[in-house]
Structures are given as C-alpha cells and as structure tokens.
Amino acid sequence: MGAMRARRPPGRHRRAGQERQVTYREVIAVREFRALWYGQGLSLLGDQLAQVALAVLVYDRTGSPLATAAVYALTYLPGIVGGPLLAGLADRFARRGVMLACDLLRAVLVGVMAVPGVPFWALCALVFLVVLLSAPFSAARAALLPEVLEGDAYVMGSALQNMTNQAVQMLGFAAGGALIATMGPYRALALDAATFLGSALILVSGVRRRPAAQPDGAKPSMWTMTKGGARLVFGSRKLRTLVLFAWLCGFYILPEGLAAPYAAALHTGALPVPVITGLLMAAMPAGTVVGAFLFSRFVSPPRRLRLMGWMAMLSCAPLIVTAIRPPLAVVLAAWVLSGIGGAYQLAANAAFVQSVPPERRAQAFGLVQSGLMTVQGIGILVGGFAAERLGPEPVVALAGIAGVISAAVLAMVWTESRDKAARVSAQATA
Template sequence: MRARRHPGRHRRAGEAAQVTYREVIAIREFRSLWYGQGLSLLGDQLAQVALAVLVFDRTGSPLATAAVYALTYLPSIVGGPLLAGLADRFARRGVMLTCDLIRAALVAVMAIPGVPFWALCALVFLVVLLSAPFSAARAALLPEVLDGDAYVIGSALQNMTNQAVQMLGFAAGGALIAGMGPYRALALDAATFLGSALIIVSGVRRRSAPHTDGAKPSMWHMTASGARLVFGSRQLRTLVLFAWLCGFYILPEGIAAPYAARLATDDLPAPVITGLLMAAMPAGTVVGAFLFSRFVSPARRLRLMGWMAILSCAPLIITAIKPPLAVVLVAWVLSGIGGAYQLAANAAFVQHVPAERRGQAFGLVQSGLMAVQGVGILVGGFAAERLGPEPVVAMAGVAGVVSAAALSLVWAESRGKGRVRAQATA
C-alpha cells in the first residue's frame, strides 16, 4: 500500500511549508469533518427559516419570533464555557457522535405538528446548547488531523463553506419552506444530523480521550482552568481579542433591514437590498479566506494580521457620508475580505494551546464570539433607532479600527519578545 503523502513534506529544511487545497482535501478524515459540517450547517440554516415561519404562523407575534431567534445565542453564551470541557474529558469523536444523535432526536420532536410553544422553545435551547461541545470537539480535533499550514488551509475551507452555506441556506430557505412547509423542513434538519453522524463514524478514526491517566477533573475546575489558560497568557489574550473584533464588523448585518429602507427605490425594494447587504460580508469573507490562505505565506499571514484586522473595520467608516448602494456593497465586501485575518489568529491560537486543553479553550472563545456578536447587534439596533443606521455603522468602523490598531501594537510587541527569547535559548 502506498504511504499517504503528508502535506508540506519534501520541502527544504527551514522553509515554511505552504500547502495546497488539493493536498488537504485528499486527507480522508478532514473530508469527513468538512462534509459533516457542511451538511449539518445547511440543515441548520433551513431550520432557522422554518422556525421563524412556524413561530410567527402560530403566534402572529414579532416579539415571540425574535425571542425564539434569540435562543440561538443564549445557550452558547450561558452553557458553552461549561459544556465545551466535555471535548477534553472524553474522546472527541464520541462527543461529536453523541451530540449529533441527541440533536437529531430533539429536532425530530420539533418536527411533530402540535408541539406546544413552550416545548418548542425548550427544544431549541437544548439543540443549540449541544452545539457547544460538538463545535469544541471538532475544533480541537482538526489540529490532530491537520498540522502546520495544512491546518490553516483546512480552516479556510471550513470558513468558506460556512459563509457559502449561510448564503445558500438563507437564499433558498424561503423557497423550500414555501414548497415543503416548516415541519418537513425541520424533519430534514434532523436527517442532516444523522447524516453528519454517519459521515463521522465512517471517516474519522477512534482516538483516546485527552485525559488518559484516569484523572477527570470536574467541569467547574476545567472551566476555571481554561479561563486561566486563555486569559492568563498575554499572547493568547491578544489573539482572543483579535477574534472578538468581529463584534464591530458584524454589527452592520444586524441593522441591514433599516439600512436597506433608507436605500430602497421603486426598482430595488427594501427586501432585495436587505438580502444584498447581508450577503456582502459573507461573500467578501469567502474571497478573503481563499486569497489569504492560498497566496500568502504562513509567516507573512502573522505579519499582515493586524493590517487585515484594520481592513475588516475601516471600510465601514465611509457610511458616514451616506453613499449610494453600490459603494456600500463594495465597502462591506472589503470588510469581509479583511475578516480573513481570523485564519492567522486561529492558527496562532492553536499553536499556543496544549492539545489536551483545546476543547475548553475553543469553547470559551466561541462563547465570547457569540456574546460580542449578540451584544453588538443589540447595541447597534438600539443606537440606530435614535441616530439612524449610517452613523452607527460608521461609529462601529471607527471603534473597530482603533481597537484593531491597539491590538496590532500589542501583538507586534509580544512577537518581538518571543523572537528575542527564542534567540536567547537557541
């Protein structure tokens, strides 16, 4: 049997190994994680539309509809840091399979006509809550499947898949719901969880639990220990804050509908413009992730991370002069391209976290991401009611640029000290 060629091998010693997409996709375990993620995410996007339609049809209440949507943020913020530690206590493949099977059963109950509204809310909460250990296990498992630059390329593929599926799910979701109804759409979502579990069990090999010495610390202890690890290190803390910058450049998506109302014309009604605005940043993210991972060397990505973070927020400032739709779309696409810096931040974060503690660390970061996005959108909506959407988007851009510049200086200083220490110990 021919030995599998490892991405990045057969290069000169000391040369940064840059990997191609083809090399990464050739790895079976990565394909399984990738396909399972895409299938499950597509079902989730369809389910979000189905839930919105179902709840509004039942209650006729915009508040009830918004409340159910808010439940998709709350579990990750409240329970994410605690449950993410399961990915470090048990075998990560087993954690993913268990979460997929339980979520399939919960969504299948949601697909039964006549489920009471309170039960529907409880089921939504539990389904989203289980996404925390699943995502933490998958994030912690990926560096074991891919190493070096292959990890960055694999992360870029997953990121592009997330954005593409998000655009496809929201764009096609309404048409599918109209054709099949919300209950069948929820049943389809349940099937995607089963499909994800089948892909994982057939394509991802068994691995032992990270804690193999028999000692399994309590969940509270692991959560506190993870927080000390992530926030006790200056480099890790800086990388986490880089990740949380998304709260500034995601904010415009939350007020896309009122922004679109300002730009609407007879030829382009507000709903069409809303869709264009919400698709602009994900489209830019797909382009940025591809270019940044494919044509920028691993070492240069770290040097450009600060500048790219600034780019993720700077184009938003132009909305202060109330430009036409075409200029706004270009600015938001550029912002999405700048968001590709997250690939470098993620790769650096992985390198600085011990393998046996990655699940808890990723879970804490993910919970923070959900929190800053939810709070950012909430604050943006509150401010837009009083000031209008254009100045609010511009202020988010200014605040993001200032924060990104400050983090860039801290990161450059910490990297410089790290190089000095490395040279001193060499």
C-alpha cells in the same frame, strides 16, 4: 482503516524549522478531513434556512429592529451560558463520540420542532437546547482538526472549512427567502434535522476512533477544568491578544443582525425586502470566502502573522461608509470588503492552536467560542436597541469606527509582542 492510520497528514514529514506552504489538494486528500468538512457543511446549510426565516418572520410581525435583533441575539445565549462548561466534555471523552452524540440529539430536538402545533414556549426551549449542544460539538471538532492536520496543513484546512462555511451561509442567506416561501418553516426544520443525521453518518464512516485526550485516571471536575482553561487562555499575554482578535468580530458581525431593518430602509420597490435581506446577509460571507482563499493561498505563513493587524482593521473600516446612507450596491460592496478583511481570523486561529496543549484544546476553544457568542450577541442586541432610535445606517457606521480603533490597539500590542518574541529567540540562538 489500518492504511488510513499509517497515512501522515500533510506537514508531518517536514523537518524542524521548515515552513512549507501546503496545497489544498494535499489537504483534501486526507480522508478524515473530508469527513469533518462535509459533515460541517451539510448541517450548516440546514441551519441557514431557519435563520433567514426567523429574521424575516419576526420583522414582518413586529416591524421592530429591536425585536428582530433580540431574537437573533437570543440564539447566542446557550453558547454563552453552557459553552465554557460543556466544551470540556470533548477533553474528557472521545471527541468523535461527543460529536456523534451531539448530532443525534440535535436531529431529535429539531425533528420535534418540525411538528406543527408545538407551543411557542416549547419551541424556544428546543432552540435553546439545540444551540447548547453546538458548544461541545464545535469544541470537539476544533480540537480534533489539529490531530488530523498539522502545521500549515492545519491553516489550509481551516481556510477551506471557513470558505465552505461562508459559501454555505452565503447560499443559505441569498436563497433562503425564496426557499422558505416555497417550502414553509416546518419543512425547513425537518430538512435541518435530516442534515444532522447526515453529518452523523459521515462522521461514523470517515473519522476513526481515538481515545479521550485525558487519561481515565486524570479527569478533574467540569468546574475545575473550566477554571484551569480560563487561567490558561487569559494568563498568557499572547493568548489574550489572540482571543481579543477573535472577539473583534463582534463589531463586524453586528450588521447581519440589522439586515432586515436595513433592507427595509434600502427598499425602493425594485427588489422585495426579503431578497435585499438575503443579499445583505450573504455579502460578508461572500467576502470571507474570497479573503480566506487569497490569504491562505498566496500569503506565506510568517507574513500572515505580520498582516493580521492590518486585516483586522480592514474587517471594520468599510462599514463606516454606511454613515452617508449609500445605495444598495455600495453597501454590498462595503460589506464584501469587510468580509475579506475577516480572513485575519485564520492566522489568529493557527497561532492560538500552536500555543495550547493538545489535551486542553477543546476547553480552550470552548472558552473562546463562548466569548465569541457573548460579544456577537451583545453587539447585535445593543445595535438593535440603537437602531430603534437612530436607524440602522449610523449604527453600522459606529460599529465600524469602534472596530477600527479596537483593531488598531490590538495590532500595536501584537506587533510589540511579536517583536519581543523575535528578540528573545535571536538571543537564545546567539
């Protein structure tokens, strides 16, 4: 443990002003990062099985795109309601301890869900609590990562985590239908509970203890922290713009909520509807894996910020092709390309981290994450309502058009803000 403390994460040895691209090998060599990386991937894999089963089951029972999208959107509600308040726990208490507590509690709750015969209302309540606990866990992990990795190492570590998460989602979505048909929903839930326990064990063995980010004598109330975090995030034009870039995903995530009814519309008999559903839900994560690798590995840090607006537009533009009702292969290609464009989130995330004080990162990340849940949930719900009347294809295309327009506006604001900052810096240097 002492040797691990002495080890400097990649990027700390650089002199001021230098910007060296870090390799994936250097990032993976950091033991604490590996623990965060493995634990996140393990628990996410279990979650995807339940998500696919839920989408297919609801649509099979109701035949309603609105009902399917509503249930999918319902999983975002706890993060919207409790995220801003609970995320501050990761600033008030030791972040590793917060993550362990959340993992253990979620393992117990999901274990209860795996018991046959649990009433439907109880299942809904348990799902609400499980998703609610993801808010402080995600905030703690997001705030801890910049302490483990600094500078460009943080970007590379974020890219590696993002690629892994998307690959796990792709695998879970693509194979989820077949696995659920073989295992059944209760065994899938039991497996999900086991992944939370595995994540907790990895964190205990691989992440060292750190004190709370805020001293014991300087811990304001949760409500005061939430208000202070909101002023911090939305009081700065730069942070506001970066947050809106992050929330842009509400447009290009919408198709995932319509995957089951879209699969029914594309069904021609060659592939079963659950298989088409899984392929559609896996397409964007697949593109994100490719985009994150290319964007982090072959684009320099300063250039990532310059390309952020263009990549954001790319994340939405391919969705417009669905207006002409193309075949499955074209839809999959368009959704993969959209996922590639979503790699701009790496640059936005890194810029956001650099602009937020370390002792307030968890609260700031929690507010952004809550907003993400809100825009995604509302977007999917509105999309389902519209698809009930128009069909999934034109709704996805409309989301793409609205997303491109929003991304273009943000790109102009970001360019103006970046150019102004560059002029101020040049004047100060002169």
